[in-house]
Amino acid sequence: MKELRLMKGNEAFAEAVIRAGADGYFGYPITPQSEVMEYLMAQKTHERTGMVTLQAESEIAAINMVYGGAGCGKRVLTSSSSPGMSLKQEGISYIAGAELPCLLLNVVRGGPGLGTIQPSQSDYFQSTKGGGHGDYRLIVLAPSSVQEMADFAGLGFELAFKYRNPVLVLSDGAIGQMMEKVELDVQQPRFTDEEIRKNTPWATIGKTPDRDHNIITSLDLESIKMEQHNQKLQEKYRLIEENEVRYEKIGCEDAEYAFVAYGTSARICQKAIELARAEGIKVGLMRPITLFPFPKKILNDMTSRVKGILCVEMSAGQMIEDVKLAVEGRIKVEHFGRYGGIVHSPSEIVEALKKQIIGG
């Protein structure tokens, strides 16, 4: 039976990773996501399931511990907030290059630099366009509720192992800090050594006589081999684009205009829809749940019905580039958003819709 609790987004994510059978968490504290490690420590995960929870000496150490754990076929994760995620990008690139599964959480705060501790969505580019070096992609899940913070922990591990690819849960300070009702899944067992040997035959857990050495690396000095490796990665990313697009449409049936927004902005847009519809404006919401793969086709299909799109993000305009690529210039697309830690109000969004899309 599922269990109902009132929890912060950060706590719900932490509880959900324990229940998903995680083997190890490696992190370094930073506001507004410190509750993740605090919660795991308070739960004494080593006693509860045998899961390791370790405060590393730095973000760089933490991500490289994840690299090592993932190489052994373990369900491992790290979490941070924007400046900390920047420090982890080198390790993430290595993990993507070595094709290892892991779960990452970024509870985004305003930047650039140390920025502010208040919520923001200004890490979209970093999350979806690389962040680290090289031609790699993360699967990026964008929760817009505490429930999804819990749900995407289990889903994240599942996708990570399915594709041998890092999965990033891209949250923000508002969802991390707020409390909502959450239904939690039952406890899943951690992988046994036998299961790891069977399910992840590539894992470096000791050579057996029946196979060659497993080698995990992102390095190959023969360029032709590196090109082939990259081609294989690209094929995997195309497969992910075919199979894993997730989105939610709200109030789009009769909509003449649409908001496109994820995470906290998608929640605020739902209030903006209530306000706009009270004034007779038919507006709906398309909420990408996966930011990579981006729901391009669904957006392109919407252009035959809606007259204009307002892309709402707590940034100076990042996801709007993907929206414009998807829409192929067929309808008007404009950006609205407050940033630097300021969260836009529902009425500001309605005003922007009127001014930039309906009147513009």
Place this chain on the structure above:
Amino acid sequence: MTEEIIIAGFGGQGVLSMGKILAYSGVMQNKEVSWMPSYGPEMRGGTANVTVIISDERISSPILHEYDTAIILNQQSLDKFEHSVKTGGLLIYDPNGITRLPERTDINIYSIEAAEMAGKLGLSRVFNMIVLGGFLKLKPIVDMEYIHKGLEKSLPARHHVMIPENEKAIETGKTLITPVLVLS
């Protein structure tokens, strides 16, 4: 029914925990709830506020810029949130914390001498529950039996001995709430 509430005061007054107890009580009564704190540099003596929404329907935005009810416990919060109360809405304040009275004439205004009473009872730690009682008297959006369950869920087990004290404070608050301006 949807009730959108801001509770604002000094850090250390129990603003966040008052919101949490109200929200958890809503969960126990099978309502939809959200609890969105201000977070960051707030600490004892700084300002703290929390937005609590309790509804029979799915909650759209947990972040709001206007409210049905504002519960105000210091002057900075009155300055910040008096104008965010919806027309016809409710403002509750503790006169002990403010130096300038509310100026709005299009909202219902009540005062509650919670700090003074908490001092008299020698129970400063249940100050926030006296205020909560005042609010629940005016807007009984959650039944008392669920407030009891909310207290059980919100307080760590070692503090459950203090639940009767908290409930008594809520009942006291119900008798202390005083109309200042009531719209006809």
